[in-house]
Amino acid sequence: DAKTTQPPSMDCAEGRAANLPCNHSTISGNEYVYWYRQIHSQGPQYIIHGLKNNETNEMASLIITEDRKSSTLILPHATLRDTAVYYCIASYGKLTFGQGTILTVHP
Amino acid sequence: DVKVTQSSRYLVKRTGEKVFLECVQDMDHENMFWYRQDPGLGLRLIYFSYDVKMKEKGDIPEGYSVSREKKERFSLILESASTNQTSMYLCASSDPLDRNYGYTFGSGTRLTVV
Numbered sequence: 106d107a108k109t110t111q112p113p114s115m116d117c118a119e120g121r122a123a124n125l126p127c128n129h130s131t132i133s134g135n136e137y138v139y140w141y142r143q144i145h146s147q148g149p150q151y152i153i154h155g156l157k158n159n160e161t162n163e164m165a166s167l168i169i170t171e172d173r174k175s176s177t178l179i180l181p182h183a184t185l186r187d188t189a190v191y192y193c194i195a196s197y198g199k200l201t202f203g204q205g206t207i208l209t210v211h212p
Numbered sequence: 213d214v215k216v217t218q219s220s221r222y223l224v225k226r227t228g229e230k231v232f233l234e235c236v237q238d239m240d241h242e243n244m245f246w247y248r249q250d251p252g253l254g255l256r257l258i259y260f261s262y263d264v265k266m267k268e269k270g271d272i273p274e275g276y277s278v279s280r281e282k283k284e285r286f287s288l289i290l291e292s293a294s295t296n297q298t299s300m301y302l303c304a305s306s307d308p309l310d311r312n313y314g315y316t317f318g319s320g321t322r323l324t325v326v
Contacts, residue, residue: 148302148317148320199270200315202256
């Protein structure tokens with residue numbers, strides 16, 4: 106797995122977009138970018154993944170730069186329930202979790 | 213929805229005991245994984261399996277073994293529990309042919325070894 110770098114923490118106001126960055130400058134051509142989140146006392150939850158193109162699903166959008174060295178997870182309208190640790194992973198096979206970003210959504 | 217069920221939410225065992233942590237998934241997934249999670253260290257992969265009877269060491273396999281006799285069940289075994297194995301243990305499964313759902317995790321087993 107390529108090493109990923111995320112800010113340790115971020116804040117966001119409820120109702121605003123949360124933009125979580127991730128750097129994966131050593132990503133190889135066949136490695137996907139995955140995002141998971143973990144709400145306290147639960148197992149991680151899959152959010153979204155992508156290879157080259159930007160992706161969107163009901164939970165979030167994923168923007169991957171053209172050189173694939175970084176990506177941004179966008180939660181378009183953050184709610185208090187989005188407060189969690191967010192993990193960015195660059196991998197082809199098994200997943201290696203880093204420390205992630207603690208996102209706090211406040212009223 | 214895929215469900216990954218871990219048999220116990222909380223477990224307390226004595227040092228030296230043999231401990232079995234059970235994980236069952238109901239979606240016919242090929243891949244199954246065991247992680248442990250500790251404060252400041254994140255999730256670390258212990259063992260994984262891509263098929264029945266098959267197992268591969270993860271990043272921290274020492275002190276652990278696994279068993280996968282049936283596709284839906286993946287057991288983590290602590291041969292002789294020690295206090296440094298006190299941790300949250302998380303099981304996950306995935307379908308290698310469908311990335312759209314990623315890994316599905318269980319709720320975790322919080323093991324305390326005293």
